[in-house]
Amino acid sequence: MAVVLVVAALGTLVLQLLVLPLVLLPIDMHWGWLLLPLALTTVPLWSLVHEAIHGTLLRDRPWNDRLGRLLAIGYGAPFTLLKAGHLLHHRYSRTRRERTEVYDPETTSWLVAARMYYPRLLGGLYLAELASVLLALLPAAGWHRLVRRADSLDSVTGLLFERVSRRDNLRRFRLEAVAVVAAYTGSAIAYGAHVWLLALAVAARALLVSLADNAYHYRTRLERPLEAMNLRLPRALELFVLAFNLHSVHHRHPGLRWHELRAAFVAEQDEFHLGWFPAVARQLRGPVPATADAVRPLPASPVTDISAGQ
Template identity: 30%
Template sequence: MINHKPDDTLPLKSTISATSRVEWQTVTLSIIIYGGFLALTWFWQSLPVVAVIGLGGWLIAWHGSLQHEVIHGHPTRNRFVNDAIGWPPLSLWLPYAIYREGHLTHHRDEHLTDPIEDPESSYFTQAAWERMGGIGRLLAAWNTTLLGRLTLGPIVMIASFLAQEAALVLNRDRRRAVIWLRHALGVAVILVWVSEVCGMPPWLYVFGFVYVGAALTRLRSYAEHRYADHHDERTAIVENSPLFGLLFLYNNLHVLHHKRPGVPWYRIPMLYRRDRDALIAVNGGLVYDGYLDVARRFLFRPHDDPRHPLHRHFGSGTADGMTEHAGVSIVERELA
């Protein structure tokens, strides 16, 4: 294990989190994403279907990255304005308010990867693992490979998320019901625009935009975290990925984001280059050389045992009445 360097070897929070009143780089990005979405859905019939699917999936994943940026206080100092930028439900299935709540909970780094405390954990407690049955465990094991995460992963996360949310609403959680009502109104507007105004078949939007976008986001989240004894060593770095780095707004340099979550996306590459050695020391050397390296290691092999090391006994999980997340991430339910 690499010895940790203290936080004072990294840039001061006060200096790297300070931003101008309006971050025009992020404002410009939001205009590009929403403008690109409107243009692609309007002119889709003029393009090959493969191009529509590729661009549509990219835009939905990019929009998820923008929502993540907004959650962390960008591009203005006004939360109402920021939330308005992130709220439109282009992905259809993930309400922004739920994503925001879960992701901020995820940033309690001392609980990273814990399937009870971390809503973005991809691990299971032993109790949840046993309840899944043979077929469920087989599917979960396949989902720990990169190929499984990209193909099966989106439907698993979306279906699991919707089932959990339906249970909350049916259990008369009024706050959740209000969130979903507002979300449904936004979804209705998106679908009317896509299908009625632009004439796009719903299947093309659901598959080419939503599903492919979710798969791209699953690529980002696949190797972001793994269990380690020290919480700083649970967060990975994926270097040398300029294209996906832009798509993920450099969240692939994930340990920097967790150590300094207030840093705006456009400053991350410079800060990472400057403090690379300190960051690698902090995360124990958990570094991948691009997403091809991730694919080489894990395309057909599991990233980790899906059972969390600290919850492999029935007595340490839900038997004490604590709520478990069943190893399904709010953010990875697209968005993680």
């Protein structure tokens, strides 16, 4: 099944990046409307990349990583960076290093926090991933300086750069970045005078990815890396997003494949915390002070191993 899903995802990318501008648009400009449903395929595309990040796309690890790398190039960001960033998310989610919407009212104001929060929410997260390809130009010494400057107990950025800058990772990152630039530069040339359609497609992907990213964690308790929400979707849409909405189950069992999450949800008598659409929309309320009751840490609990699948 995984191979079929990967082929389907790659097919939609080829359609969007090459077939549409080279074959369909010259026939009729109305084919441009096809980009609307194609934009929605960003969600299962990211879910497949996510499976590869956890090593659950294919049992053969080298091929798992190859396909993950290929899908990530179509997605628009280096697989090495996405993998390092996501695994850091599992380790540090809801801690001081990674609590996207939470700010300390003793050191900053809501307005200052909002200036960082809303751009990230409304497309900035994906655009930062896309722009990361520029870092491929940095020499090793430049990466070391970048790690030192970004190092902070209030962010995972320094840790992310440190992981990417390791010798083998950096080599892979650079190759992936070149492939991303080649793919999207080639597509832009193919679109020619209609390149604005490609720009709109990338903007739609940026909005979808950035809006969905923290919806599963917004206003959840701090200091609980395993804490996340299951968000309700009709079963057809749950299949479409490859069960990514069962996010609480995934954080507790990151080694489970996407099609195993529903069984775990039922077996553990888990629950849905919110609907997917209300959860995404409520993020527009903005940053949350660390003193708010909704995010105050729970009492200490025994340490749980979250290394599976990483």
